[in-house]
Amino acid sequence: MSANAPITQDVLTLPRKLPEGGKINLVGLTRDQMRAVLIEHGTPEKQAKMRVGQIWQWIYQWGKRDFADMTNLAKAYRAQLAEHFEIAIPEVVSKQVSSDGTRKYLVRIAGGHEVEVVYIPEEGRGTLCISSQVGCTLTCSFCHTGTQKLVRNLTAAEIVGQVMMARDDLEEWPVPGEPKDETRLLSNIVLMGMGEPLYNFDNVRDAMKIAMDPEGISLSRRRITLSTSGVVPEIARTAEEIGCLLAVSFHATTDEVRNKLVPINKRWNIEALLNALRDYPRLTNSERITFEYVMLKDVNDSDEDAHRLVELIKGIPAKVNLIPFNEWPGAPYKRSSNNRIHAFANIIYQAGYASPIRTPRGEDILAACGQLKSATERARKSRKQIEAETGLSS
Ligand code: SAH
Ligand code: SF4
Numbered sequence: 001m002s003a004n005a006p007i008t009q010d011v012l013t014l015p016r017k018l019p020e021g022g023k024i025n026l027v028g029l030t031r032d033q034m035r036a037v038l039i040e041h042g043t044p045e046k047q048a049k050m051r052v053g054q055i056w057q058w059i060y061q062w063g064k065r066d067f068a069d070m071t072n073l074a075k076a077y078r079a080q081l082a083e084h085f086e087i088a089i090p091e092v093v094s095k096q097v098s099s100d101g102t103r104k105y106l107v108r109i110a111g112g113h114e115v116e117v118v119y120i121p122e123e124g125r126g127t128l129c130i131s132s133q134v135g136c137t138l139t140c141s142f143c144h145t146g147t148q149k150l151v152r153n154l155t156a157a158e159i160v161g162q163v164m165m166a167r168d169d170l171e172e173w174p175v176p177g178e179p180k181d182e183t184r185l186l187s188n189i190v191l192m193g194m195g196e197p198l199y200n201f202d203n204v205r206d207a208m209k210i211a212m213d214p215e216g217i218s219l220s221r222r223r224i225t226l227s228t229s230g231v232v233p234e235i236a237r238t239a240e241e242i243g244c245l246l247a248v249s250f251h252a253t254t255d256e257v258r259n260k261l262v263p264i265n266k267r268w269n270i271e272a273l274l275n276a277l278r279d280y281p282r283l284t285n286s287e288r289i290t291f292e293y294v295m296l297k298d299v300n301d302s303d304e305d306a307h308r309l310v311e312l313i314k315g316i317p318a319k320v321n322l323i324p325f326n327e328w329p330g331a332p333y334k335r336s337s338n339n340r341i342h343a344f345a346n347i348i349y350q351a352g353y354a355s356p357i358r359t360p361r362g363e364d365i366l367a368a369c370g371q372l373k374s375a376t377e378r379a380r381k382s383r384k385q386i387e388a389e390t391g392l393s394s
Pocket of ligand 2: 136137138139140143144145146147193195196229249354
């Protein structure tokens with residue numbers, strides 16, 4: 001499917017069968033882990049490192065899912081691999097394409113759980129917004145995902161698998177022998193979907209390391225942004241072990257308000273968070289931190305808030321990303337007016353910080369930040385309603 005594909009709404013494909021159990025999935029393993037399982041299943045120890053290199057390239061550089069395609073491996077060895085291993089990624093259950101080109105995928109992971117993945121095309125680039133958990137254990141009061149109980153953490157395979165799934169859909173795997181296309185449709189990743197990535201640290205790290213690996217998907221660490229609500233003890237580790245860009249869901253300028261909006265603030269307050277953030281750019285070699293700030297009418301959007309915000313972030317290389325609140329059914333807040341958002345942005349800008357206002361993308365398919373739960377549940381509800389009305393059940 002190309003970027004100019006016709007606009008479709010709610011293309012529901014019936015789920016295919018889940019991968020057969022019993023085989024070890026090679027996706028999501030670090031190189032060391034892959035080496036260990038290969039040896040365990042008959043690859044001679046002396047060859048293992050080289051085999052990892054070859055298989056890795058087939059999976060992550062060329063996007064192959066079938067051992068039979070791995071033509072630089074002996075036929076018998078390919079068969080041996082197929083006996084013990086599989087190359088499996090989450091399954092696309094449905095795909096919706098917005099009138100602005102945004103694509104929202106609902107993918108199914110083991111156990112029948114579903115998570116959402118959003119692809120946002122932009123001029124000369126494109127960003128994939130991926131999920132790290134099913135639901136979220138945190139309960140930010142403006143976020144619909146936060147009203148969903150956590151079901152579980154995603155595995156590294158399920159996290160990097162979202163990237164592989166999107167590359168499949170965008171038809172973006174290079175073809176051996178043909179020159180690589182330098183402008184990528186999927187050029188950036190943001191960990192801003194469902195879940196708190198720093199509460200699933202190891203899997204997020206392993207998945208992002210795979211996405212960054214130069215002999216594979218090969219995305220620069222500067223093209224990956226991890227968004228956290230403020231899990232302070234994991235911030236230094238993020239710098240050291242992942243090295244990607246960091247965004248933080250700041251959203252308030254006093255502890256009193258932040259306690260209500262982002263309750264993790266009761267555990268690690270604004271001061272503790274800012275202290276952890278101060279070290280981040282140094283540890284990752286001078287990158288700006290993105291402060292995300294959701295604009296909620298009469299809650300956190302006054303001129304005083306803007307001035308306080310500027311004071312708080314003083315000394316931290318930063319940009320402030322203002323997010324107009326995306327409403328969902330029953331949400332206890334309203335979006336600030338455009339005038340208010342612009343006035344707020346201007347105060348921050350005058351203080352010397354970039355203060356872009358995030359344009360909601362994919363609103364017609366409920367793909368905007370913080371709406372990811374409602375979309376799935378609504379689809380489910382409407383399917384249920386249809387069943388009730390027609391007397392049919394699936
Ligand atoms: N759990 C992580 C990442 C996911 S959310 C985090 O909280 O940072 C990505 C961004 O969207 C966060 O800044 C989040 O606070 C914001 N967000 C959540 N719900 C929203 C809504 N309804 N409208 C606008 N932004 C929202
Ligand atoms: Fe979880 Fe982030 Fe939503 Fe808060 S904003 S509930 S941390 S997904």
